[in-house]
Amino acid sequence: MEKKIVSELNPNVSVDCVIFGFDLEKLNVLVIDRGEIAVESSSRLALPGNLIYNNENLDQAAYRVLEELTGLTNIYLEQIGAFGDPNRICKEADKVWLQSIRAEPEARVITVAYFSLVKMEDYMPHASSFAKNAEWVPANDITDLAFDHFDILQGAKFNLKQKIKIQPIGFNLLPEKFTLSQLHKLYESILDKPLDKRNFRRKIQKLDILTNLNEKQAGVPHKPSELYKFNEAKYQDIIQNGYNNFGF
Amino acid sequence: MEKKIVSELNPNVSVDCVIFGFDLEKLNVLVIDRGEIAVESSSRLALPGNLIYNNENLDQAAYRVLEELTGLTNIYLEQIGAFGDPNRICKEADKVWLQSIRAEPEARVITVAYFSLVKMEDYMPHASSFAKNAEWVPANDITDLAFDHFDILQGAKFNLKQKIKIQPIGFNLLPEKFTLSQLHKLYESILDKPLDKRNFRRKIQKLDILTNLNEKQAGVPHKPSELYKFNEAKYQDIIQNGYNNFGF
Numbered sequence: 001m002e003k004k005i006v007s008e009l010n011p012n013v014s015v016d017c018v019i020f021g022f023d024l025e026k027l028n029v030l031v032i033d034r035g036e037i038a039v040e041s042s043s044r045l046a047l048p049g050n051l052i053y054n055n056e057n058l059d060q061a062a063y064r065v066l067e068e069l070t071g072l073t074n075i076y077l078e079q080i081g082a083f084g085d086p087n088r089i090c091k092e093a094d095k096v097w098l099q100s101i102r103a104e105p106e107a108r109v110i111t112v113a114y115f116s117l118v119k120m121e122d123y124m125p126h127a128s129s130f131a132k133n134a135e136w137v138p139a140n141d142i143t144d145l146a147f148d149h150f151d152i153l154q155g156a157k158f159n160l161k162q163k164i165k166i167q168p169i170g171f172n173l174l175p176e177k178f179t180l181s182q183l184h185k186l187y188e189s190i191l192d193k194p195l196d197k198r199n200f201r202r203k204i205q206k207l208d209i210l211t212n213l214n215e216k217q218a219g220v221p222h223k224p225s226e227l228y229k230f231n232e233a234k235y236q237d238i239i240q241n242g243y244n245n246f247g248f
Numbered sequence: 249m250e251k252k253i254v255s256e257l258n259p260n261v262s263v264d265c266v267i268f269g270f271d272l273e274k275l276n277v278l279v280i281d282r283g284e285i286a287v288e289s290s291s292r293l294a295l296p297g298n299l300i301y302n303n304e305n306l307d308q309a310a311y312r313v314l315e316e317l318t319g320l321t322n323i324y325l326e327q328i329g330a331f332g333d334p335n336r337i338c339k340e341a342d343k344v345w346l347q348s349i350r351a352e353p354e355a356r357v358i359t360v361a362y363f364s365l366v367k368m369e370d371y372m373p374h375a376s377s378f379a380k381n382a383e384w385v386p387a388n389d390i391t392d393l394a395f396d397h398f399d400i401l402q403g404a405k406f407n408l409k410q411k412i413k414i415q416p417i418g419f420n421l422l423p424e425k426f427t428l429s430q431l432h433k434l435y436e437s438i439l440d441k442p443l444d445k446r447n448f449r450r451k452i453q454k455l456d457i458l459t460n461l462n463e464k465q466a467g468v469p470h471k472p473s474e475l476y477k478f479n480e481a482k483y484q485d486i487i488q489n490g491y492n493n494f495g496f
Contacts, residue, residue, distance in 0.1 A: 012260040013332070013358050054356050058332035082330040082360045084261070084306035108302050110261050110358070112330045166414050166490040242414040242490055 007055035011107040015062040016049030016149065017077065018113060018156035019070075021120035021136055022173035024182050027189040028120065029139040029153060032069050032131035034097055034146065043093055046146035047153065048131065049111060051102070062114040070134040071126040077114040080159050084110040088148040097146075101130050111148075115156045117172040140192055157192075164190050166242040168209050171230045177213060179225040180204070207243065209234045255303035259355040263310040264297030264397065265325065266361060266404035267318075268387065269368035270421040272430050275387040275437040276368065277401060280317050280379035282345055282394065291341055294394035295401065296379070297359060299350070310362040318382040319374040325362040328407050332358040336396040345394075349378050359396075363404045365420035388440055405440075412438050414490040416457050419478045425461060427473040428452070455491065457482045 019030040031045045048069040052061035062077050086108060089095065098105035125134035139157060144150055163169050170186045184200050204210065210228045217224035267278040279293045296317040300309035310325050334356060337343065346353035373382035387405060392398055411417050418434045432448050452458065458476045465472035 010260055010356060010358075012258055052332070052358075055334055057334060058330055058358070061332075079329050081327050082306055084300070084309075084360070086303055086305060108258060110258075110306070110360070112332070112358070 007053045009051040009103070010054050011051065011102075011104040012109060014049055014051045014109050014111040015058060015065055016047045016083075016111050016113050016152055017062055017066045018047055018080070018115040018153055019066070019072065019075070019123075020115065020117050020139065020156070020160065020173065021123065022170075022186055022189065023120055023136070025185060025189075027139040027173075027186075028136040029142065030070060030072070030125060031135060031137050031142075031145070032127060033133035033135070034130065035132040043091060043144055043146045045137070045142075045144075047149045048134070049149075050129075051109070058112050059114075062112075066114075068129045069127065069131040071128065072118075072123050075116050075118055075123070077116050080113045080115050080156055082110055082112050083148055083152055083155075085148060091147070094147050111152070113152045113156065115159065117160075117169060119173065119175060121175070140189075157190075160190055161192070168207075168230065168235055168238055168243075171235060177215070177227040177229055179217060179227060181225060183228070207234075207238075209238065255301045257299040257351070258302050259299065259350075259352040260357055262297055262299045262357050262359040263306060263313055264295045264331075264359050264361050264400055265310055265314045266295055266328070266363040266401055267314070267320065267323070267371075268363070268365050268404070268408065268421065269371065269384055270418075270434055270437065271368055271384070273433060273437075275421075275434075276384040277387040277390065278318060278320070278373060279383060279385050279390075279393070280375060281381035281383070282378065283380040291339060291392055291394045293385070293390075293392075295397045296382070297397075298377075299357070306360050307362075310360070314362075316377045317375065317379040319376065320366075320371050323364050323366055323371070325364050328361050328363050328404055330358055330360050331396055331400055331403075333396060339395070342395050359400070361400045361404065363407065365408075365417060367421065367423060369423070388437070405438075408438055409440070416455075416478065416483055416486055416491075419483060425463070425475040425477055427465060427475060429473060431458075431476070455482075455486075457486065 021028045030048065032048050033044050034046055035044065048066050050065045052058065056064065058079065059077065067073050089098065089109065120136065127134040142153060145153060164187065170183065173186060174182065180201055183204065184195065184197060187200065188195050209231050211231045213227045213229060215227045217227060269276045278296065280296050281292050282294055283292065296314050298313045300306065304312065306327065307325065315321050337346065337357065368384065375382040390401060393401060418431065421434060422430065428449055431452065432443065432445060435448065436443050457479050459479045461475045461477060463475045465475060
């Protein structure tokens with residue numbers, strides 16, 4: 001006879017996911033709408049997150065919760081750290097909302113945050129469970145989120161900013177073929193500041209991480225630009241060792 | 249009348265600290281000895297760690313626990329992530345030991361790991377609380393620790409290895425004045441492999457992160473070597489941007 005293992009939610013530990021996408025113009029982040037029970041309109045939005053089950057590890061919990069709330073699967077999630085301020089659940093609307101979904105709404109919850117960079121066109125979110133909606137929102141337009149999710153988002157953006165200075169991770173946000181303009185916008189969007197176009201192109205060329213495909217954009221309403229892709233060998237080398245001359 | 253706030257330990261969340269020190273020959277890590285109750289001799293040793301209180305944040309818990317068990321204070325701790333395998337407390341000796349120190353020894357515990365690099369001569373550990381001893385042990389000699397602490401140590405070592413490829417963090421492990429031989433040994437010790445001496449010196453010189461003090465070692469039983477210190481301005485620049493040519 002098969003033994004069914006019933007597991008419980010751990011009242012003290014949750015996971016939250018910061019999923020970044022790039023629409024060729026700006027950086028976006030995936031959020032869920034918790035619906036009208038959250039009174040303040042700005043904090044209706046939250047990162048997809050929930051308590052972990054006692055029989056799953058943290059990575060498993062993150063993949064499960066992301067799929068349950070937004071339908072997204074086949075994503076590589078990377079842990080960015082734990083957030084455990086004792087007052088992270090302090091807003092009135094959040095407390096009211098927790099009363100409606102949790103068995104122990106008063107319990108202190110430490111959350112473990114994950115992040116991912118995805119090609120937006122490959123992921124069409126569809127909400128379920130307690131998410132009334134799941135949608136992409138421009139990351140730099142967000143000014144508030146549920147609980148401490150705004151802080152977690154800032155942490156993830158900072159992390160991304162630091163990473164792109166030493167590793168060509170933008171690769172994961174772009175389609176396979178892209179133009180130098182699109183790459184330039186991606187860096188501006190992640191670093192959240194304008195970058196001189198000519199300077200940027202010179203630096204990128206010097207890094208030798210691009211392969212010119214000798215192919216142009218098709219069906220665009222402007223003069224078509226040349227298409228590039230990442231030089232996979234060089235890319236792997238930099239992912240291992242960073243943009244440096246210190247190759248031990 | 250002063251209101252006394254009594255807080256409880258959270259049964260599900262702990263912190264663990266990986267403190268690295270360098271004795272000018274090899275990388276060391278600070279461990280506690282839990283005493284004879286842990287039957288298997290190899291796993292008597294553990295990283296300093298314990299449950300968090302419900303009224304403190306994760307950083308506060310890490311500083312408190314480190315001080316309670318080893319006496320170390322005035323250290324900069326950096327979070328390296330959460331470890332939450334449901335089977336992280338699976339060894340018999342660990343279970344027996346938890347029975348002796350915890351109110352809910354069966355509870356699932358997720359731990360948040362911290363790491364730090366310190367100048368060993370500034371920190372003389374002295375054990376208290378449930379630690380019978382606190383001592384520096386060569387990091388590359390350790391083959392087992394309590395719970396999943398060996399995995400946490402491996403994670404911290406990997407983290408350190410990746411970091412030193414892009415940032416000159418060795419600075420924190422060395423005395424203010426050091427020789428090129430000592431710096432070379434530090435890199436070998438962190439990267440856990442031999443590095444060609446001439447090649448290493450050439451790379452380090454090229455990075456321009458050292459200032460020659462025009463001063464020699466005193467009181468050494470061999471030909472005294474020249475002393476160097478880190479070039480603070482260059483160091484700060486690399487800490488911000490990494491060893492790269494990609495200075496956005």
